[in-house]
């Protein structure tokens with residue numbers, strides 16, 4: 001499916017308000033198979049809110065969000081959109097393998113299939129040898145890579161990552177960004193990533209700039225104009 005023009009997400013006039021605050025304001029956007037999109041903009045400009053709408057874990061207060069390949073939206077198709085947050089959010093009493101396995105079990109995979117897919121995802125992230133470790137026995141960078149493994153283990157067509165490198169130091173952030181890109185490439189997923197890190201943004205093909213909840217520019221990376 002990668003790069004074949006398959007439309008994964010269509011946002012039309014998306015708005016999201018929280019009381020008096022307008023976090024996302026009349027945003028129309030498209031995510032296509034194989035996309036590599038950096039969502040940039042100042043703190044509070046609505047990046048996380050937009051990502052949550054694209055991932056289907058929040059609903060717009062105006063406009064429409066549709067996933068042409070996922071009737072009913074991602075919540076009706078568990079595992080179809082992989083999500084990576086700023087913090088790994090691993091369950092502390094589960095091993096790395098069990099953390100990756102859990103969403104697959106919840107999505108209805110058999111225990112055997114979930115274990116196999118989870119182990120493969122961990123190996124892809126060079127974490128096979130840490131499968132039995134508990135989260136507190138992992139470094140920060142390793143825990144983040146487990147979170148990436150968890151997001152891709154179900155082989156989603158779309159991965160949404162909300163500032164996944166923000167809590168990491170420079171080299172660890174670079175390593176995670178490289179691992180995330182290599183992994184989405186391997187599973188053939190599109191990637192939408194909110195980031196303040198210019199080196200991460202520069203590795204994408206497209207940049208969406210947000211200001212005060214509005215998508216102000218869509219720029220092919222390396223182009224002079226939008």
Ligand SMILES: Nc1ncnc2c1ncn2[C@@H]1O[C@H](COP(=O)(O)OP(=O)(O)OP(=O)(O)O)[C@@H](O)[C@H]1O
Pocket residue numbers: 018021022023041042043044045046047048049050
């Ligand atoms: N659950 C919420 N309740 C109230 N206001 C919210 C909520 N979530 C976001 N907001 C507000 O919406 C606006 C956009 O927030 P959002 O987190 O999307 O910005 P952001 O660009 O991701 O910021 P950052 O780069 O700091 O993570 C902000 O003014 C924020 O305070």
